[in-house]
Amino acid sequence: MTKQEIIERTNVALAEEFEKEPSLFNPQENLREALELDSLALVDLVALLESEFGYKIKGPEIIEVKTFGDLYEFLLKKQSDEGHLAS
Amino acid sequence: MDKRVVITGMGIYSCLGKNLDEVRDALYNGVSGIIFDPVRKENGFRSGLTAQIEIPELKNELSRNQRVFMPEQAKYAYVATVEALKNAGLDPDYINDHEIGLLYGNDSSAEPTVKCVDIFREKRDTTRIGSGGIFQSMNSTVTMNLSCIFGLKGINLTVSGACASGSHAIGLGSLLIRHGYQDCVICGGAQEVNPFSVCSFDGINAFSVRENEPAKASRPFDRDRDGLVPGGGAATVILESYESAVKRGAPILAEVIGYGFSGNGEHISNPNVNGPQRSLLMAIKQAGINIREIGYINAHATSTLVGDSNEAKALHLVLGDHKPEVTSTKSQTGHEMWMAGASEVIYSMLMMKGGFIAPNLNFENPDEDSALLNIPSKRIGKHFDIFLSNSFGFGGTNSSLVIRDL
16 A cells, blocks of 8 residues: 555545544644544544554554654554555 | 422423424324334344334534444433423523532443444454443443533432333432432433344343234233333433522423332332332322322333233222323333333423323223223323322332422
8 A cells, every 4th residue: 555545545534533624634733633632532543543454553652643644654654564454 | 498399491302202392292192103123023023113213413513522422322311401401591601600410310321332342352452442432331321421511510420220210310309409419400311222222121022012003012001912112212301499490580390299219129020019109109298299189190001911000009009089190101102211200201291281191092991900090092181280200110119200380
């Protein structure tokens, strides 16, 4: 999956789950503010990404993700590290 | 000195309508809210009969981060409570400045529980359950959601008393106000309607199987009744001290003058006569009225063989030769279980204010016990000032409320 494909797939999933306009999503934007992620909604973000991409994501990993750009890079690295994507 | 407890607002979301006006019309016209659900039948239910309720869409009213914690019965309760608060004139500023309590009847949250465990079993990963699961699954889901949404700062408690939950919530709320612990308590009852919530109930052969005539299946007190029909939704009643209501200039609709309760201490599902009889007597004694002042009785009668007969016996023992109209609105709604005690107070209030008594649908032939009561099968016009509402539940928990028009 290319980076662009990861971005598009992520944005579609985030927009649906958190009921936000995808136009708000840009790499510099703060993820927590844009998606209104409190500590509980952050759990839903992890569940969503695990479901969407098939990776197990640990709590400390997602804490490091600050912006949408961070998230795309994080998922790209996960793909690289784990060498596959779930359907 | 005890305080007087008054009702200043009501709201309802049931199979008879999504607000008080719709429900009043349905009661007046003797509408049945019961349908046959083929999906239940296909999935192994003994009876596919159920009340029909549409889950409200709240996307435009509540944020995603609020709705994610709400199972269906919390959504019903939200809609009912919005209506009740509006009718009571309780706005967000007043609520924020005062300790408004919340006592709501609820005794299950099956669907979220099942769905959470299904995900856990399939994925073997608890994170995948998501954040809503725990809050939707807990028995106190309705009160935890409503208290956070409306910013309530008084008592925050779910009442789980089986099919008497909603009635006990109102009764306990009235005690808190009567004795000065709270000035205003939002009371009510909520009931989920999804198949998961009642599959085990269906499994003990408690439901009517008159599937070819859904509107005739719930027939409390009728000789040929063959079981209850599950229903649901939510009903909210705002209780307030008389002083608080007067100070606010709130509409004062009625007064809760009696709350009686008792336990049977016998069989887990079979009701007896003595328990309900004691509950009735306690409520009437607390109300301080002559029994002949009771103008209408909303019976618990669910359309089961033993339950209806024993309630008829208890009522006859208590009432003697006084014969006020006795009906079960469950003939129209099915058994609204955890919600029923609250919704039936509202149904009775709507009838008291409207000067009519809705028909006990499908009461075609009495049995030897129901023949002792005055049960109208057609709507009648009647002015009454005091009614009594019974609610009984599994395990032998009984609640009786006496309410006077103001």
